[in-house]
Amino acid sequence: MALPRRHFLITGLSTALPTLALAEPGHRPGDALRPRPLVFPRDHGAHPETRTEWWYLTGHGQSAEGRVFGFQVTFFRSRVDVAQGLRSRLAARHLLFAHAAITDVQAGQLVHAERMLRWNGLPPASPETPVFASEQDTHVALRDWFIRRGTGGDYEARIANDDLLIDLQARPTGPLLLQGQSGFSRKGPEAAQASFYVSEPQLDVQATLRVNGTAHTVRGRAWLDHEWSEAILHPEAVGWDWLGMNLHNGAALTAFRLRRRDGSAVWAGGSFRAAGQAQATAFDANEVRFEPLRHWTSPRTQARYPVAWRVATPAGTFGVQALVDAQELDSRSSTGTAYWEGVSDLLDAQGRPVGRGYLEMTGYAGRLSL
Numbered sequence: 001m002a003l004p005r006r007h008f009l010i011t012g013l014s015t016a017l018p019t020l021a022l023a024e025p026g027h028r029p030g031d032a033l034r035p036r037p038l039v040f041p042r043d044h045g046a047h048p049e050t051r052t053e054w055w056y057l058t059g060h061g062q063s064a065e066g067r068v069f070g071f072q073v074t075f076f077r078s079r080v081d082v083a084q085g086l087r088s089r090l091a092a093r094h095l096l097f098a099h100a101a102i103t104d105v106q107a108g109q110l111v112h113a114e115r116m117l118r119w120n121g122l123p124p125a126s127p128e129t130p131v132f133a134s135e136q137d138t139h140v141a142l143r144d145w146f147i148r149r150g151t152g153g154d155y156e157a158r159i160a161n162d163d164l165l166i167d168l169q170a171r172p173t174g175p176l177l178l179q180g181q182s183g184f185s186r187k188g189p190e191a192a193q194a195s196f197y198v199s200e201p202q203l204d205v206q207a208t209l210r211v212n213g214t215a216h217t218v219r220g221r222a223w224l225d226h227e228w229s230e231a232i233l234h235p236e237a238v239g240w241d242w243l244g245m246n247l248h249n250g251a252a253l254t255a256f257r258l259r260r261r262d263g264s265a266v267w268a269g270g271s272f273r274a275a276g277q278a279q280a281t282a283f284d285a286n287e288v289r290f291e292p293l294r295h296w297t298s299p300r301t302q303a304r305y306p307v308a309w310r311v312a313t314p315a316g317t318f319g320v321q322a323l324v325d326a327q328e329l330d331s332r333s334s335t336g337t338a339y340w341e342g343v344s345d346l347l348d349a350q351g352r353p354v355g356r357g358y359l360e361m362t363g364y365a366g367r368l369s370l
Contacts, residue, residue: 031230032191032192032230032231033050033192033194033196033230035181035182038178038182038183038198040176041136041138041149042135042136042137043196044137044149044198045133045134045135045136045137045138045139046077046133046135046140047135047196047228048077048093048094048121048133049079050228050230051078051079051229051230051231052076052077052078052079052228052230053076053077053133053226053227053228053229054074054075054076054077054225054227054228055074055075055138055147055224055225055226056074056225056226057073057074057147057155057168057170057203057222057223058070058071058072058073058222058244058341058343058357058358059168059205059207059220059221059358060220060221060343060356061205061206061207061209061218061219061221062219062220063216063217063218064217067104067105067106067216068323069102069103069105069211069216069343070103070105070323070358071101071102071103071168071209072099072100072101072341073098073100073147073157073159073166073168074098075096075097075098075133075140075142075147076095076098076099077094077097077119077133078094078095078096079093079094080092080094080095091120091121092119093119093121094118094119094120094121094133095116095118095119096117096119096131096133096140096142097115097142098114098115098116098140098142098145098159099112099113099114099329099331100112100113100114100159100164100166101113101329101341102164102166102209103323103324103327103342103343104212105323105343108326109211109212109324109326110324110327110328110329111163111164111211112164113159113161113163113164115142115143116142117130117131118131119131119132119133123135129141130142137149138155144158145158145160153171153172154169154170154172155169155170155203155224156168156169163211164209164210164211165208165209165210165211165215166207166208166209167207167209168208169205169207170203170204170222171204171205172200172202172203172204173203173204174201174202174250174278175278176200177199177201177252177271177280178197178198178199178280179197179198179254179280180194180269180271180282181282183196183197183198184196184197185197185227185269186267186285187229187232187233187258187269188232188233188234188237188266188267189234189266189267192231193231193232193233193267194229194232195227195228195229195232196227196228196229197225197226197227198226198227199223199224199225199244199252199254200223201223201244201273202221202223202246202252203221203222203223203224204221205219205220205222206218206219223244223246223357223358225244233258234258234266236260236266237258237259237260237266237267237363238259238260238366238367238368239259240257240258240259240360240361240362240368241256241257241290241306241359241360241361242254242255242256242360243255243256243311243320243346243357243358243360244358245318245320245346245355245356246356246357247275247354247355248354248355248356249275249354250275251272251273251275251355252271252272252273253270253271253272253313253315253318253346253357254270254271254272254280255268255270255288255313256268256269256270257288259363261367263292265289267285268283268285268288268289268290269282269283269288270288270313271283272313272315281315283313283314287313287314288311288312288313289311289312290310291309291310291311291312292306293308293310294306295307296322296325298326298338298340298365300330300338301330301338301365302365303328303338303340304364305328305340305361305364306361307321307322307325307340307342308321308322309359316349317349318346318348318354319346319347319348319351320344320345320346320347320359321344321345321347322342322343322359323342323344323345324342327340327341327342327343328340328365329341337362337365337366337368338366339360339361339362339363339364339368340359340360340361340362340364341359341360341361342358342359343357343358344356344357
């Protein structure tokens with residue numbers, strides 16, 4: 001799912017984007033977020049005054065031999081409140097995390113990697129600074145793991161360790177998708193439960209993926225979510241279900257719900273953008289319904305995940321089907337949670353594939369803690 005400062009520098013893209021006619025006073029840590037105009041490229045960058053932030057890139061591709069892969073690259077930032085008043089450059093004011101995964105559909109296997117490092121919140125003093133999240137544009141680095149956005153708008157990301165390699169380039173094929181109301185997305189019945197939420201669907205991606213010791217060059221499509229929030233989970237919510245789907249005809253579908261322990265929805269939302277359009281239609285909270293159809297139980301955590309869904313939206317009712325059931329990421333050693341994140345097909349009412357993207361499910365192995 002996906003989850004926002006000042007020094008507004010308006011260049012390139014920013015003048016063509018929709019904005020809100022609302023001003024935001026200086027945000028202080030702990031304050032509820034309020035709607036404001038988003039200005040780019042500044043708002044592609046980090047917002048360290050907010051509690052939680054992530055850059056979430058998910059995609060799928062196919063090799064020349066026809067082998068299908070899914071891949072995930074996610075960078076998280078989490079503010080450490082007790083360290084905010086410390087003056088030392090050694091204070092860990094933020095934690096930076098990275099999660100990465102490759103799904104080998106033919107093998108029915110998911111391989112993942114993770115890393116966590118402390119960041120003092122200061123901008124890089126030199127190009128050699130190993131850990132930072134830039135406030136100027138997307139560029140987050142955890143030593144040699146990184147995601148960054150170039151001046152032309154293309155993204156690069158690289159994750160490498162003994163188990164996997166993801167080395168990718170992703171090129172936008174359309175305008176930014178500002179979720180919710182011009183990028184301000186409600187996540188609960190209370191006004192404080194909200195995030196700034198910007199998506200880049202239908203990214204044209206080329207990647208080198210190494211898994212099980214073999215490298216594959218793939219071409220395909222990806223989706224990037226950038227989200228930042230002060231408070232997102234209602235006290236009754238244990239987690240969420242989210243999907244971001246690139247339709248084969250060029251459209252983009254987002255749907256999500258915040259979920260209670262009994263499976264009922266605390267809040268829901270999403271959007272649909274037709275192919276060739278600049279604006280998306282945002283869904284109201286009562287217009288999105290998730291119905292689980294089939295479950296898979298993790299042998300590692302015993303969490304029971306719905307891996308097939310019927311999702312009703314104002315844009316239509318769709319089926320969602322995981323390409324591989326076992327796509328759980330057990331990150332309890334870093335972020336303290338386990339969640340399901342996997343490449344999935346989007347089906348029309350007749351069961352025909354009309355898109356492909358990622359399904360994310362949190363809170364099934366225990367209440368999510370952000």
